[in-house]
Amino acid sequence: MAVRIIEKKIEDILSMMRNPAQVRNAGTLAHVDHGKTTTTDSLLMGAGLLSPKVAGKALAMDYVEIEQLRQMTVKSANISLYFEYEGKPYIINFVDTPGHVDFTGHVTRSLRVMDGALVVVDAVEGVMTQTETVVRQAMEEMVRPVLFINKIDRLIKELRLNPNEIQERIIEIVKDFNNLIDMYADPNFKDKWKVDPSKGQVALGSALNKWGVTIPQAAKAGLKFSNIVDAYEKNYVDELAQEFPLYRAILNMIVEHVPPPNVAQRYRIPKIWRGDINSPLGKALLEADPDGPTVIAVSKMNKDPHAGLIATGRVFSGTIREGDEVYLINAKTSKRVLQTYLYMGPNRIVIPEVPAGNIVALLGVDDARAGETIVASSIKDVAAPFERMKYISEPVVTVA
Numbered sequence: 001m002a003v004r005i006i007e008k009k010i011e012d013i014l015s016m017m018r019n020p021a022q023v024r025n026a027g028t029l030a031h032v033d034h035g036k037t038t039t040t041d042s043l044l045m046g047a048g049l050l051s052p053k054v055a056g057k058a059l060a061m062d063y064v065e066i067e068q069l070r071q072m073t074v075k076s077a078n079i080s081l082y083f084e085y086e087g088k089p090y091i092i093n094f095v096d097t098p099g100h101v102d103f104t105g106h107v108t109r110s111l112r113v114m115d116g117a118l119v120v121v122d123a124v125e126g127v128m129t130q131t132e133t134v135v136r137q138a139m140e141e142m143v144r145p146v147l148f149i150n151k152i153d154r155l156i157k158e159l160r161l162n163p164n165e166i167q168e169r170i171i172e173i174v175k176d177f178n179n180l181i182d183m184y185a186d187p188n189f190k191d192k193w194k195v196d197p198s199k200g201q202v203a204l205g206s207a208l209n210k211w212g213v214t215i216p217q218a219a220k221a222g223l224k225f226s227n228i229v230d231a232y233e234k235n236y237v238d239e240l241a242q243e244f245p246l247y248r249a250i251l252n253m254i255v256e257h258v259p260p261p262n263v264a265q266r267y268r269i270p271k272i273w274r275g276d277i278n279s280p281l282g283k284a285l286l287e288a289d290p291d292g293p294t295v296i297a298v299s300k301m302n303k304d305p306h307a308g309l310i311a312t313g314r315v316f317s318g319t320i321r322e323g324d325e326v327y328l329i330n331a332k333t334s335k336r337v338l339q340t341y342l343y344m345g346p347n348r349i350v351i352p353e354v355p356a357g358n359i360v361a362l363l364g365v366d367d368a369r370a371g372e373t374i375v376a377s378s379i380k381d382v383a384a385p386f387e388r389m390k391y392i393s394e395p396v397v398t399v400a
């Protein structure tokens with residue numbers, strides 16, 4: 001399986017990155033085996049992988065194999081997809097989240113750089129313990145969820161449900177999911193963040209068969225549950241996937257319902273940052289101001305065999321550039337940024353600067369660890385770090 005690479009000039013990528021309305025930072029969360037990997041592959045194959053065009057150089061390849069890409073995301077913690085929605089281009093930064101809930105907080109670290117989470121739920125199994133754990137973690141980090149009810153094919157082929165029963169099953173899963181939001185969301189967001197299928201905040205489909213729809217999409221096209229059952233019974237699932245590709249349902253949902261970074265930071269910063277939000281720095285963070293002082297939250301450190309240690313993180317304020325003098329708050333040390341990169345396409349590509357609201361890879365900040373806060377040296381005496389991330393683990397024994 002291969003993923004298309006979409007080349008764009010660096011200036012065009014930078015101009016998109018400077019316009020938060022065209023940027024989304026999201027990732028996928030799921031209970032084990034509910035289909036996170038299959039769903040992500042489907043998104044990668046459907047959308048293009050954005051890659052900067054280096055002037056005068058022909059790209060070595062037009063496609064990258066899924067396997068190669070998986071290896072790459074393990075290294076990079078992030079890839080960027082290019083997606084056009086209603087005629088407008090978007091950069092969708094897809095943050096890699098670990099495939100299992102662990103005790104070391106990797107999921108939480110990924111959540112810090114995301115504003116939205118695609119939660120995948122198996123239609124037969126429904127909401128499970130790890131669904132609850134990941135939703136709770138997302139709520140702690142003020143990451144807005146959207147829901148993908150996967151494996152609808154199993155309701156038809158294994159459980160032999162009729163169209164009405166399928167609809168009832170979906171309603172039941174949505175209800176269980178919204179109960180989690182009710183339990184764990186910030187009181188101000190409980191109602192706003194509950195997912196409403198009629199508003200396109202829930203997709204249903206089969207990642208295995210690569211089809212998916214939201215209710216508004218189905219209504220617009222006149223698609224009914226009986227048509228979906230028919231597609232399986234009369235063997236035209238491929239046509240269903242052609243007409244209703246999963247990636248389109250999910251990426252539409254992300255563009256529409258995951259807030260752009262500047263909007264998300266207004267409510268996320270008061271919860272995840274320890275400083276005074278009324279200070280000039282606080283205001284720059286709330287607005288994701290690209291002209292404010294530089295503040296970066298590091299989500300992952302990787303060792304590159306050639307370059308050395310690479311930090312991946314989100315720029316919450318300011319614009320980071322090669323040569324910038326920065327201060328690592330936790331490590332209490334000053335460093336100079338040697339290079340700024342984007343993880344796009346199969347390579348890490350040097351980019352002159354990365355503005356607030358985007359994800360960057362940095363060379364030169366060797367003492368940083370996941371969870372580090374990197375700030376411009378000029379504000380090192382006034383800057384506050386991000387909150388420590390809370391590691392929520394699953395209960396060992398569940399008492400009913």
Ligand code: GDP
Nearest residue numbers: 030032033034035036037038150151206207208
């Ligand atoms: P993850 O653990 O959440 O990453 O789940 P995977 O994507 O690896 O999927 C787990 C298993 O479910 C694999 O055997 C997939 O082939 C299967 N699977 C994924 N999506 C679907 C689907 O839509 N329908 C069915 N029947 N199986 C699926």
